[in-house]
Amino acid sequence: MDTSSTEGNMDTDGDISSVMGFSGFGKKARTFDLGSIFEETRRTAIERSRHTLDVRQKEMGASGECSSHAPVQKDTEKKASRKEDVDSSSSDSELVGPMPPRKDSNQEEDHDLVGPPVPFDYEATQSDSEDDEEDEDDDDNPVKKIPDSHEITLVHGTKVVSAMALDPSGARLVTGGYDFDVRFWDFAGMDRALNSFRTIQPCDCHQIRALQYSITGDRILVVSGNAQAKVLDRDGFNKMECIKGDQYIVDMVNTKGHTAMLNDGCWHPKMKEEFMTCSNDGTVRTWDVNSEKNHKCVFKPRSVQGKKVTPTCCTYSRDGKLIAAGCQDGTIQIWDRNLSVHTKFHCRQAHSSGSDISRLSFSYDGTVLASRGGDDTLKIWDIRNFRKPLHMADGLTNYFAMTDCCFSPDDQLVVTGTSVKKDEGNGKLVFFDRKTFKQVYEIEVTNGSVVRCLWHPKLNQIMVGTANGQVKVYYDPIKSHRGAKLCVVKSKIKEKHAEALTQEYVITPHALPMFREARQRSTRKQLEKDRLDPKKSRKPEPPVSGPGRGGRVAAHGGTLSSFIVKNIALDKTDDSNAREAILRHAKEASENPYWVAPAYKKTQPNPVFAEDSEEDEEAEKEPEWKKRKI
Structure with missing residues (x-):
């Protein structure tokens, strides 16, 4: 290093600091002598290698008894050498090079042991390797990934x-x-x-046929039994309603909307503004949320003879480029989204003729299509070779026009539900292997048909809608995330009973001070005061003890009704004839008058009655027809 240049730089720094008016430019940078550092590192490495060679020679030359203690001595020496290296490296802060190896806590614990080394257990190692292989097999087995260890029931x-x-x-x-x-x-x-937390009826008295969230989760598509689909926001408020078409126009392309009941609908998987619906008017229409007065495009399924066919379900492919529709005649028709005239893929006999296809579902890789038919079958198709199904499973009873089928998040399983008649068994959720299409698992859900099934990829939870109004949520505490795990750990919130104890406060700002009521500052305190008042709190009267008081009767159960039943309702006297009931007391009333006669007893004159005359006696002897009428 050139000392003259260094002194010149120091002089220059001093001149600049004196001119600018401060003492210096701060703390000086630290300098390193790289030659001495490298030399010290080389010496340390040589000493360490010599020490290692000496230890190995001692181990090889030692006897059997000494060899049993050799590993302990070796480890102790290693430990000491490592401590020396760490101390040297910590003392020399200017060392440049790789950090010394970190001490292993397990090794240190082993170093402290005194005795012969533990022999190598080959069988234990082999069993551990077999356990690892079993764990790997469990990871590869898709059945082990089904989250069905726990369930909750939501009552719809x-x-x-x-x-x-x-x-x-x-x-x-x-x-x-x-x-x-x-x-x-x-x-x-x-x-x-x-x-x-909320219940609404968005389509009045129409059955709900399909529901789906948009890709952003801020809108909900509602497809019901009427001809107009609705779009709701996240909280259930109406955002858009499709227009209804003219039912008197023959060509459905010339109408602005559907003219018959809707069957299904779904959102575009890539475009958040577009959705699709299919209807009994024989069309599949795409819509834009921002223009509710007209559809975007119309697709018309046709039979072999070119006649109109009713689509029962519809869906987009995973990339949104294809539109697939399952029809009432058992055909599956797929169009390019931008070409609505001719189909791109068409299978005329996908399912039995006259059976409604209830659901179409694309796999996550986009190459396989699963179809659930009304002919009690489940089939999967390769889009690249759409003439024959790859696999088929039959004997899966289907009584509903919206029975679901879906793929597992890892694309290895296909799931669908089965239907049962009332009180004739339990509906099942059936799992098939996608490659071999063998039934690998099933879940008995409830004593009703399984209609809807949904396997969410993020939650890894399975939602099942049944025919008895229940929604089953299957999850696993380890494999699943959030969802049902959030609500099962919360305790029930106690309902606060509504107490109408306080009187309604009437605000009278212009009333005189003597008539003005004091404003209630705290409702809680007022409730506590009114609770002590038996009249305001409507406290029930305690039971009467003893003979009775305050007009209340204590005998025969302590209530007035029981007293009446005992003394009046059980009276055996017959009061059906009112005249006889009154005359029954006539003799007693004449002998012992109680009401009128005692009042005039002292002033009442003796009654004088007229005596019978001879004329009256003769008149009585005359016949009736001769008597004079008075």
Whole structure:
């Protein structure tokens, strides 16, 4: 290092500091002598390697008894050497190079042990490796990933739960049914009572056919039994209603909206403003939320003869480029979203002719389509070869036009529900392996048909809507996240009873001071005062003890009604003839007068009655027809 240049720089710094008026430029930078650092590091490495060689030679030359203690001595020496290295490195703060190895707590504990080393257990190691392989097999087994160890029940009503949807984050669940109600469930706000926080009837007296959240979770599509779909906001307020078309126009392309009952609907998976509906008028229409006066595009399913066919379900592909519709004649028709005239894929005999296809669902990779038919079958199709199904499962009873099927989040399982008649068994949730399409698992849900099923990928929880008005939520405390786990840990909130004890406060600002009522400052204190007042609190009267007081009768049960029943209702006298009942007391009234006669007893004159004359006697002897009429 050039000392002259260093001195020149120091002089220059001093001149600049004197000119600018301060003592210096602050703390000087630390300098390092790299040559000495490298030399010291090389010496330390050589000493460490020599020490290691000496220890190995001692171990190889020692006897059997000494060899049993050699590992302890070796470890002790290693420990000491490591401590010396750490001390040297900590004392020399200017050391440059890699940090010394960190001390292992397990090794230190082993170093403190005195005795022969633990022999190597080959069987234990082999069993551990087998356990690891079993764990890996469990990870690969899709059945182990089904979250069904715990469940909760949400009561929607008494009728079929025909629609169900979860928002993308999994915080809220909406359910709709044949009872025209749409219920909102908030997992974070619910307690163990599991009550919905809002219930509405958005479509009046029309059954709810489908519900779905948009990709952003701020809108809900409501498809009901009428011809107009509705869009609600997150809290259930109406945002948009589709227009109804003219039912007298033959060509459905020339109408602005649907003219018959809706069957299904869904949101576009990429565009938050677009959704799709299908109807009994034979069309599948796409809509824009911002223009409710007209549809965007119309797709018309056709049969082999070119006749109109009713679509029963519709869905988008995962990328939103394809639109698929299942029809009443058992066909599956798929269009390109931008080409509405001709179908891109078409399978004429996907399901039995005349059977309604209840659900179409694309896999997460977008290459496989699952279809649930009204002919009690479940099929999966390869979009690239759409002539024959890849696999098929039959014997899955289906009584509803909206029975679901879906894929698991890892795309390895296909899930659907089965229907049962009333009191003839339990509805089941059936799981099939996607590759082999063998039934690998099933869950008995309830004594009713399983209509809707939904497996949320973020929550890893399964929602099941049944025909008896219940929604089952299956989850696993370890594999699942949030959702039902948030509400089952909360205790029930005690309901606060409404007490109408306080009088209504009438505000009279211009009343005289002597008539003005004091304003209530605290409602709680007033409630406590009124609680002590028996009249304001309407305190029930205590039971009467003894013979009775205050007009209350204590005998025969202590109530007036019991006294009347005992003394009057059980009286055996017959008062059906009023005249006989009065004359029964005539003799006693004449002998012992009580009301009128005693008042005039002293002043009443003796009665004088006229005596019978001879004319009267003769008149009595005359016949009736000769008597003079008076």
